[in-house]
Amino acid sequence: AQSVTQPDIHITVSEGASLELRCNYSYGATPYLFWYVQSPGQGLQLLLKYFSGDTLVQGIKGFEAEFKRSQSSFNLRKPSVHWSDAAEYFCAVGGRSGGGADGLTFGKGTHLIIQP
Amino acid sequence: GAVVSQHPSRVICKSGTSVKIECRSLDFQATTMFWYRQFPKQSLMLMATSNEGSKATYEQGVEKDKFLINHASLTLSTLTVTSAHPEDSSFYICSALDRGLINYGYTFGSGTRLTVV
Numbered sequence: 750a751q752s753v754t755q756p757d758i759h760i761t762v763s764e765g766a767s768l769e770l771r772c773n774y775s776y777g778a779t780p781y782l783f784w785y786v787q788s789p790g791q792g793l794q795l796l797l798k799y800f801s802g803d804t805l806v807q808g809i810k811g812f813e814a815e816f817k818r819s820q821s822s823f824n825l826r827k828p829s830v831h832w833s834d835a836a837e838y839f840c841a842v843g844g845r846s847g848g849g850a851d852g853l854t855f856g857k858g859t860h861l862i863i864q865p
Numbered sequence: 866g867a868v869v870s871q872h873p874s875r876v877i878c879k880s881g882t883s884v885k886i887e888c889r890s891l892d893f894q895a896t897t898m899f900w901y902r903q904f905p906k907q908s909l910m911l912m913a914t915s916n917e918g919s920k921a922t923y924e925q926g927v928e929k930d931k932f933l934i935n936h937a938s939l940t941l942s943t944l945t946v947t948s949a950h951p952e953d954s955s956f957y958i959c960s961a962l963d964r965g966l967i968n969y970g971y972t973f974g975s976g977t978r979l980t981v982v
Contacts, residue, residue, distance in 0.1 A: 783970075794973075795970065795972070795973075850962050853899070853911065853971060857908045
């Protein structure tokens with residue numbers, strides 16, 4: 750069964766500092782990997798996704814993520830955070846099986862706090 | 866980009882009544898949609914996969930008779946919470962799969978906050 754681990758429940762970063770959010774996954778086939786951001790009471794916004802090809806993926810809002818198959822990781826990074834980045838971040842894994850598409854399995858999320 | 870509209874955004878209902886939540890893909894055809902449930906300060910849990918024109922596939926532990934899913938068209942899936950009870954209060958989010966060659970991916974609705982009193 751697939752699973753996603755986000756080991757950090759909360760992360761506090763100073764505004765302007767760099768950020769890395771960790772994500773490890775377990776998936777039986779070729780994974781499709783995603784990072785989403787959620788503001789309180791809102792739906793999910795896609796930051797970036799990885800299906801294949803270049804393992805360094807660029808997303809919106811200055812975020813990037815690197816797929817490392819050997820480590821089963823897909824960590825999210827941003828060189829300089831802004832106060833507006835404070836939110837809940839979810840890593841998710843999905844894929845295709847039997848000709849269909851799997852629903853996504855989400856990690857528990859990382860709550861990002863930005864200090865002034 | 867792909868847009869998914871979910872309505873209502875908030876609903877309060879009395880215990881024992883039923884509530885219907887709609888999920889529409891606005892600019893693409895979604896043969897597959899997904900329904901998730903999110904408890905406060907927790908992650909999203911997949912409830913069911915909805916395929917147009919066929920029965921939904923429910924995840925283990927999800928009561929199919931309580932959470933009725935209908936996917937009658939390529940742009941609309943509905944979730945009906947039947948005989949709702951306070952423990953059904955939660956945040957429900959739908960997602961539509963865009964199978965386009967360029968835009969392949971999952972787009973989420975803005976969620977529905979259900980409160981059963």
